[in-house]
Amino acid sequence: xxxxxxxxxxxxxxxxxxxxxxxxxxxxxxxxxxxxxxxxxxxxxxxxxxxxxxxxxxxxxxxxxxxxxxxxxxxxxxxxxxxxxxxxxxxxxxxxxxxxxxxxxxxxxxxxxxxxxxxxxxxxxxxxxxxxxxxxxxxxxxxxxxxxxxxxxxxxxxxxxxxxxxxxxxxxxxxxxxxxxxxxxxxxxxxxxxxxxxxxxxxxxxxxxxxxxxxxxxxxxxxxxxxxxxxxxxxxxxxxxxxxxxxxxxxxxxxxxxxxxxxxxxxxxxxxxxxxxxxxxxxxxxxxxxxxxxxxxxxxxxxxxxxxxx
Amino acid sequence: xxxxxxxxxxxxxxxxxxxxxxxxxxxxxxxxxxxxxxxxxxxxxxxxxxxxxxxxxxxxxxxxxxxxxxxxxxxxxxxxxxxxxxxxxxxxxxxxxxxxxxxxxxxxxxxxxxxxxxxxxxxxxxxxxxxxxxxxxxxxxxxxxxxxxxxxxxxxxxxxxxxxxxxxxxxxxxxxxxxxxxxxxxxxxxxxxxxxxxxxxxxxxxxxxxxxxxxxxxxxxxxxxxxxxxxxxxxxxxxxxxxxxxxxxxxxxxxxxxxxxxxxxxxxxxxxxxxxxxxxxxxxxxxxxxxxxxxxxxxxxxxxxxxxxxxxxxxxxxxxxxxxxxxxxxxxxxxxxxxxxxxxxxxxxxxxxxxxxxxxxxxxxxxxxxxxxxxxxxxxxxxxxxxxxxxxxxxxxxxxxxxxxxxxxxxxxxxxxxxxxxxxxxxxxxxxxxxxxxxxxxxxxxxxx
Numbered sequence: 097x098x099x100x101x102x103x104x105x106x107x108x109x110x111x112x113x114x115x116x117x118x119x120x121x122x123x124x125x126x127x128x129x130x131x132x133x134x135x136x137x138x139x140x141x142x143x144x145x146x147x148x149x150x151x152x153x154x155x156x157x158x159x160x161x162x163x164x165x166x167x168x169x170x171x172x173x174x175x176x177x178x179x180x181x182x183x184x185x186x187x188x189x190x191x192x193x194x195x196x197x198x199x200x201x202x203x204x205x206x207x208x209x210x211x212x213x214x215x216x217x218x219x220x221x222x223x224x225x226x227x228x229x230x231x232x233x234x235x236x237x238x239x240x241x242x243x244x245x246x247x248x249x250x251x252x253x254x255x256x257x258x259x260x261x262x263x264x265x266x267x268x269x270x271x272x273x274x275x276x277x278x279x280x281x282x283x284x285x286x287x288x289x290x291x292x293x294x295x296x297x298x299x300x301x302x303x304x305x306x307x308x309x310x311x312x313x314x315x316x317x318x319x320x321x322x323x324x325x326x327x328x329x330x331x332x333x334x335x336x337x338x339x340x341x342x343x344x345x346x347x348x349x350x351x352x353x354x355x356x357x358x359x360x361x362x363x364x365x366x367x368x369x370x371x372x373x374x375x376x377x378x379x380x381x382x383x384x385x386x387x388x389x390x391x392x393x394x395x396x397x398x399x400x401x402x403x404x405x406x
Numbered sequence: 407x408x409x410x411x412x413x414x415x416x417x418x419x420x421x422x423x424x425x426x427x428x429x430x431x432x433x434x435x436x437x438x439x440x441x442x443x444x445x446x447x448x449x450x451x452x453x454x455x456x457x458x459x460x461x462x463x464x465x466x467x468x469x470x471x472x473x474x475x476x477x478x479x480x481x482x483x484x485x486x487x488x489x490x491x492x493x494x495x496x497x498x499x500x501x502x503x504x505x506x507x508x509x510x511x512x513x514x515x516x517x518x519x520x521x522x523x524x525x526x527x528x529x530x531x532x533x534x535x536x537x538x539x540x541x542x543x544x545x546x547x548x549x550x551x552x553x554x555x556x557x558x559x560x561x562x563x564x565x566x567x568x569x570x571x572x573x574x575x576x577x578x579x580x581x582x583x584x585x586x587x588x589x590x591x592x593x594x595x596x597x598x599x600x601x602x603x604x605x606x607x608x609x610x611x612x613x614x615x616x617x618x619x620x621x622x623x624x625x626x627x628x629x630x631x632x633x634x635x636x637x638x639x640x641x642x643x644x645x646x647x648x649x650x651x652x653x654x655x656x657x658x659x660x661x662x663x664x665x666x667x668x669x670x671x672x673x674x675x676x677x678x679x680x681x682x683x684x685x686x687x688x689x690x691x692x693x694x695x696x697x698x699x700x701x702x703x704x705x706x707x708x709x710x711x712x713x714x715x716x717x718x719x720x721x722x723x724x725x726x727x728x729x730x731x732x733x734x735x736x737x738x739x740x741x742x743x744x745x746x747x748x749x750x751x752x753x754x755x756x757x758x759x760x761x762x763x764x765x766x767x768x769x770x771x772x773x774x775x776x777x778x779x780x781x782x783x784x785x786x787x788x789x790x791x792x793x794x795x796x797x798x799x800x801x802x803x804x805x806x807x808x809x810x811x812x813x814x815x816x817x818x819x820x821x822x823x824x825x826x827x828x829x830x831x832x833x834x835x836x837x838x839x840x841x842x843x844x845x846x847x848x849x850x851x852x853x854x855x
Contacts, residue, residue, distance in 0.1 A: 148821055149515065150540030234688065235680035257624060257682025259838070346624055346682045347829075347838050362515045365536070365821035366854075 136378060142371035149367035161372035170348050171373070174356040175380075181267055181331040181352075189271045190324060193278035194316075198308070200279070201286045211283070215276040222273070226340030229269050230256065256342050259349035266350055270337060274330070278323045285319025286312070318396040325388055332381050353377045465497060469760045470523040472503045473750075474510045477713045480781040487775075491766050498759045524760040528573045528751035530564035531813045532820035537751070543572040544752045549761050550574070557768060558785040564813055565749050573751035574764055576773065577782025579705030580729075580745035580804040580811070581632050584797070587726045589617050589699040598728035600740075602640070602667065605731045609676045612699045618678035620671075621698035623689040624836060625682075627828035628816055633702045634831040635744050635815050636730040637664035643737035644810030651818060654852030656845045660737075665841025667733070668834045682836055690714040694721060702730070705747070705783050705801050727797040729804055742810040746817055748782060819855075826851035 143162070146155040165171050200211055217225070232239045233255040240252050255265045289312060297307045335354035338344060344351035344359060351359075357377060361370025475484055481504055488500040503523070505513060510527055517523075522542050528534050537543050547570055554562065554571070561578035565571060585598065590608070593615035599605040612619035622630040639647055642660025650656050678684070678698045690707070692698040694715030701707065712720035732740045750764060766772065773784040777792040783802055784792075793802055805811075816824040830847045833839040839847075 148536060148540075150519075150536055150542060235678075254680050254682055257680055257684075259836075262683075342683065343625055345627075345832075346836055347833050359825075362512055364825045365515065 147368040197282035222336035285316040524756035529817040575749040577747035585700035618698040640738040656848035661845040
């Protein structure tokens with residue numbers, strides 16, 4: 097910018113440039129405002145009323161819906177379930193995807209087939225995945241009878257009906273669906289790293305692990321950070337799969353913030369309270385996204401290619 | 407320089423956008439006001455009623471009809487009735503949307519007032535009352551006056567709110583136990599139980615014979631909610647139950663005793679495998695496939711069992727029906743029932759042709775067909791003789807003999823309380839709450855209505 101504004105003469109030309117940019121941004125901006133900003137404002141507005149979604153909006157209750165939400169066990173159950181999925185994703189799903197990506201980055205016969213196979217679950221819709229797994233996990237269905245056949249009948253559970261097990265079951269299925277996505281992302285990151293750098297490290301006497309830890313790993317830092325970001329935001333908004341498989345039950349054991357919001361709004365017909373839950377979910381996601389961008393993604397957004405202290 | 411210009415351009419763009427938004431906001435304002443505006447116009451049809459016949463002229467009319475009869479042959483029957491009507495009235499087009507129960511409720515909840523269908527599935531009661539209060543329904547009291555007597559008055563009353571008729575019932579029955587006669591015989595039970603003690607004894611025998619005595623659906627919740635409701639009704643009687651619904655005070659002996667009875671039932675471990683995560687379809691499948699000995703369900707049970715069973719035939723004549731047992735010392739009479747059924751509510755913008763179609767739908771010929779196909783228990787007077795299935799005849803006899811009939815609790819109420827009936831009672835069946843806490847949560851939910 098500084099480079100192309102050498103003198104006063106460029107003023108009008110620059111304003112013309114900004115006008116062009118604004119005009120081209122306009123359609124997207126209008127869509128964004130109509131379908132994102134406006135609904136958020138509307139939800140915030142609804143959240144101040146007690147409203148069943150049918151009649152006129154006339155029972156103003158101020159911040160009471162928020163008070164009720166923050167004092168409700170179900171809300172905190174939902175938050176803790178979301179946090180559980182985030183933590184497990186970071187500890188298990190991403191490292192697993194990274195490991196697979198590193199493996200599949202090597203040259204070996206059938207590599208393309210493995211890449212394809214691992215990516216397939218991501219292509220399925222969440223609803224279909226949910227229905228298929230519900231059928232597989234029914235009592236005496238394929239999953240249980242397989243355990244029986246291999247002599248592990250002692251492990252058989254009511255996978256989706258046991259309040260202690262249901263979140264783990266859901267996490268495994270979610271991971272099954274999304275590990276391929278993160279794997280492909282990380283694989284792309286790995287392929288962007290010139291072979292020579294790792295080879296140079298090996299020639300200099302680094303072991304395989306050292307080469308990975310001190311050369312490859314820092315170099316895929318940017319991809320890894322994006323992958324983690326998508327995983328966290330996805331886990332915060334978790335809805336479809338849970339709704340299809342358990343509806344948040346049994347007894348809210350698998351409820352998430354989004355499921356709680358939907359149930360409150362549509363099943364319990366408390367649209368005002370449901371909107372308050374929506375606003376709380378929005379704030380959580382926004383705060384996480386902003387903090388992450390500010391503190392973790394800053395280097396990447398600023399355009400740095402490498403990051404040593406990742 | 408450039409920095410100085412930028413805010414102005416962005417401001418200008420924003421101004422443009424905001425003006426675009428505010429004009430769209432302006433156009434939504436009338437629709438938000440529409441429900442209240444519709445209230446006076448809801449009375450208009452009464453004045454317009456005589457014009458129904460006149461308007462049957464050539465003017466093309468579309469009637470949107472959402473129903474939840476997605477099983478066969480009901481889905482085909484509904485289509486056939488609509489086709490027969492449009493064949494006789496070529497100017498009328500009937501758009502049918504057939505949805506599963508839960509999908510229907512979700513879709514309707516997300517429908518803006520002006521897009522409400524003309525005719526749609528309704529169970530009467532609390533949800534219908536909330537829709538009526540919001541001005542989404544049409545007052546059809548006058549427009550059906552000439553044929554309302556052809557429909558069972560008790561069933562009609564469920565679709566009235568504050569003395570105004572908003573819909574028509576085409577199916578009305580009573581909940582009871584549907585059981586597998588073979589499995590009962592195998593367990594050594596010769597006659598169905600008539601008291602709760604006998605019932606628990608039967609459960610023990612069935613359990614000993616190696617079968618799951620009772621199927622419930624922990625995911626969908628409402629099937630076991632009906633069981634709890636019956637326990638409450640048998641304990642407290644109809645009057646006490648009506649009182650609880652009216653006052654919203656559920657901290658009563660009847661409510662707590664019902665919860666205790668559930669815990670006593672739980673202690674026998676009577677439910678099918680995976681009951682905590684089962685939905686209603688898988689509940690019906692376990693009975694239809696002979697894996698569970700019985701379920702507490704409405705008049706639609708045989709057709710759903712048939713649909714969900716592995717051989718698509720269900721239990722056939724092995725299926726039996728008995729009324730909910732009485733509780734010794736309880737105030738409820740054995741003839742007190744919990745029931746309900748399906749109906750069609752009329753949207754506020756429905757054209758007169760929609761109501762004329764309802765009249766045709768309720769015609770004896772069409773209703774006889776629904777009866778013989780086992781789609782429901784028709785409420786049209788004079789169709790009783792076409793119910794030939796002995797079990798459905800038993801349900802019909804129960805409906806006829808009822809001294810008190812309570813509409814399903816999750817339909818009689820609405821919103822938060824209706825959902826809490828399901829949540830609080832399923833927690834009892836899963837053994838995760840106490841009877842006292844369950845009743846307290848109902849009282850709390852009633853207070854938020």
